[in-house]
Amino acid sequence: MMVIKIGGGRDLNLDGLCREIARRHSAGERTILVHGGAETTDELAAALGHPAQYVTSPSGHVSRRTDRRTLEIFEMAYCGQINKGLVERLQRLGVDAVGLSGLDGALLRGPRKDTLRVVEDGRVRVLRDDFTGKVEQVNTRLLHLLLAAGYLPVLTPPALSYQGEAINVDGDRAAAAVATALGADTLLLLTSAPGLLRAFPDETSLLPSLTANQLLIAFDYAKGKMKRKVLAAQEAIHGGVAHVIIGDGRVSQPLQAAMAGNGTHILQSSAMAQTQVNHAS
Numbered sequence: 001m002m003v004i005k006i007g008g009g010r011d012l013n014l015d016g017l018c019r020e021i022a023r024r025h026s027a028g029e030r031t032i033l034v035h036g037g038a039e040t041t042d043e044l045a046a047a048l049g050h051p052a053q054y055v056t057s058p059s060g061h062v063s064r065r066t067d068r069r070t071l072e073i074f075e076m077a078y079c080g081q082i083n084k085g086l087v088e089r090l091q092r093l094g095v096d097a098v099g100l101s102g103l104d105g106a107l108l109r110g111p112r113k114d115t116l117r118v119v120e121d122g123r124v125r126v127l128r129d130d131f132t133g134k135v136e137q138v139n140t141r142l143l144h145l146l147l148a149a150g151y152l153p154v155l156t157p158p159a160l161s162y163q164g165e166a167i168n169v170d171g172d173r174a175a176a177a178v179a180t181a182l183g184a185d186t187l188l189l190l191t192s193a194p195g196l197l198r199a200f201p202d203e204t205s206l207l208p209s210l211t212a213n214q215l216l217i218a219f220d221y222a223k224g225k226m227k228r229k230v231l232a233a234q235e236a237i238h239g240g241v242a243h244v245i246i247g248d249g250r251v252s253q254p255l256q257a258a259m260a261g262n263g264t265h266i267l268q269s270s271a272m273a274q275t276q277v278n279h280a281s
């Protein structure tokens with residue numbers, strides 16, 4: 001079983017990837033696609049007169065400010081345009097794809113952050129009306145039902161909070177939670193870079209492989225959104241996923257290129273059984 005995560009970058013080769021996914025699917029190999037959509041959300045938010053805002057936590061993490069209106073716009077982009085666009089592409093290729101958000105069938109559940117501490121003009125402010133959180137539980141029963149019936153799930157944030165609210169969650173970490181909960185062999189994180197670079201943006205500084213123990217060093221190299229991918233890789237590896245690849249989504253055959261050894265390959269050095277995601281029964 002493979003979980004593939006794609007971001008929302010316009011330069012990703014979605015046609016090529018969907019053709020590869022269709023080939024995998026028709027060969028009977030189980031695949032789950034998870035996607036993001038930050039760029040489309042930003043564009044839509046600007047067009048709707050509620051421009052995107054990003055906030056920085058005291059530890060330096062940058063995240064989307066998700067008030068209720070932003071959450072609605074986020075859903076229009078992620079659950080609407082992007083999810084349905086991918087389902088349409090896959091259906092056109094003969095794949096019976098089913099698009100689901102984390103809300104549907106309580107597929108992705110977790111806590112909403114009660115408060116969000118952000119740094120503004122050097123001062124820490126506390127936000128209470130933010131809808132963000134993280135995934136702790138995955139409804140594996142629903143995913144197994146779909147997979148067993150030959151459907152290909154196309155999954156997207158938001159997730160469902162324990163109080164029943166939609167929450168913005170990081171797509172890479174959600175994909176890691178899905179891969180962990182399903183016991184996937186491989187998590188492939190496709191991005192707009194050749195993999196993890198030691199000296200971003202120098203594309204010749206690619207780190208071809210890392211063990212779980214070396215992941216801590218990888219945090220020092222990753223900037224911006226790449227930090228989340230390294231965190232997701234770490235969570236998946238600690239959750240028992242044997243192989244995580246940060247691969248280039250811009251090439252003609254992103255899946256084949258990653259499986260042939262391109263990108264950054266992160267492997268378990270030893271069998272680590274620590275599970276960070278509670279498996280839903």
Ligand code: ADP
Nearest residue numbers: 007008191192193196197200221222223225226
């Ligand atoms: P998403 O796939 O979630 O849309 P991105 O592709 O924008 O996210 O996130 C990864 C981006 O992070 C890369 O495209 C690259 O611009 C940037 N980046 C920062 N640090 C690094 C690094 N060390 N190696 C590779 N890319 C990096």
